[in-house]
Amino acid sequence: xxxxxxxxxxxxxxxxxxxxxxxxxxxxxxxxxxxxxxxxxxxxxxxxxxxxxxxxxxxxxxxxxxxxxxxxxxxxxxxxxxxxxxxxxxxxxxxxxxxxxxxxxxxxxxxxxxxxxxxxxxxxxxxxxxxxxxxxxxxxxxxxxxxxxxxxxxxxxxxxxxxxxxxxxxxxxxxxxxxxxxxxxxxxxxxxxxxxxxxxxxxxxxxxxxxxxxxxxxxxxxxxxxxxxxxxxxxxxxxxxxxxxxxxxxxxxxxxxx
Numbered sequence: 001x002x003x004x005x006x007x008x009x010x011x012x013x014x015x016x017x018x019x020x021x022x023x024x025x026x027x028x029x030x031x032x033x034x035x036x037x038x039x040x041x042x043x044x045x046x047x048x049x050x051x052x053x054x055x056x057x058x059x060x061x062x063x064x065x066x067x068x069x070x071x072x073x074x075x076x077x078x079x080x081x082x083x084x085x086x087x088x089x090x091x092x093x094x095x096x097x098x099x100x101x102x103x104x105x106x107x108x109x110x111x112x113x114x115x116x117x118x119x120x121x122x123x124x125x126x127x128x129x130x131x132x133x134x135x136x137x138x139x140x141x142x143x144x145x146x147x148x149x150x151x152x153x154x155x156x157x158x159x160x161x162x163x164x165x166x167x168x169x170x171x172x173x174x175x176x177x178x179x180x181x182x183x184x185x186x187x188x189x190x191x192x193x194x195x196x197x198x199x200x201x202x203x204x205x206x207x208x209x210x211x212x213x214x215x216x217x218x219x220x221x222x223x224x225x226x227x228x229x230x231x232x233x234x235x236x237x238x239x240x241x242x243x244x245x246x247x248x249x250x251x252x253x254x255x256x257x258x
Contacts, residue, residue, distance in 0.1 A: 004066065005030050006171060006204060007052075012061030014047050020228035021047035025061070027223065029172065032202040036219035036236065038209055038251065044228035045208045046176055052206065053093045053174045054083055065090065067171045088118040092165030092173035096180045098157035102149045102164065108135060109145035111164045119168045134163040138193060155186035159193065166197065175207040179214060191217055212251060216240055224248045 005028035014021040022044035037045040050056040063075040095101040112131040138159040179187040223233040232245040
């Protein structure tokens with residue numbers, strides 16, 4: 001990891017009327033680091049992720065990125081066009097339901113190629129070559145490049161969504177329950193893929209999950225949320241092997257169910 005974070009979050013809060021989504025959350029993420037945000041349903045982890053990824057506007061707090069140079073970019077004060085550019089270039093967002101993160105009416109190759117075109121690629125042959133390379137990288141038969149996502153299984157759709165997000169080389173990727181709703185055997189293959197990609201690319205990621213096994217496998221650090229607030233954070237193995245907060249102890253003991 002570098003000495004300076006690439007993401008700095010301070011005091012991010014979001015409410016839905018009287019219900020707290022997340023409250024006063026601080027977080028730093030460093031280049032090449034995977035951070036897991038865990039908690040039961042309703043803990044605020046997905047609300048936090050959507051605030052960080054630009055899908056929700058927080059009520060308070062700051063979200064700043066520094067990918068190159070010394071200047072921080074305050075995400076919430078950027079223009080809408082600058083935010084969209086940042087999301088297309090330096091950031092990615094993998095959704096729990098892959099159909100929400102794919103264009104279902106275009107082919108697998110076009111789903112991957114569109115992301116390259118968004119960052120300036122124009123040569124059709126090179127775009128298609130990159131799409132083939134990434135389909136193979138996420139274990140999708142390159143012969144299916146012209147198939148539509150709806151012809152794929154759920155696990156293949158999720159791998160396609162990952163390829164679509166990573167093909168342009170983002171510095172930071174947000175992932176919302178990336179293995180949710182998949183069969184156990186498919187989950188295992190996807191987790192192995194994510195671990196290899198994170199290692200190979202030096203990828204930084206924030207992963208929301210209710211599955212502590214996913215957190216242990218993928219994340220160096222972990223943040224535990226309950227009722228919209230962070231109750232404990234630290235190294236993943238340390239938190240899971242020696243949790244200090246009673247809620248984390250319950251999670252680690254598998255008392256709470258997703």
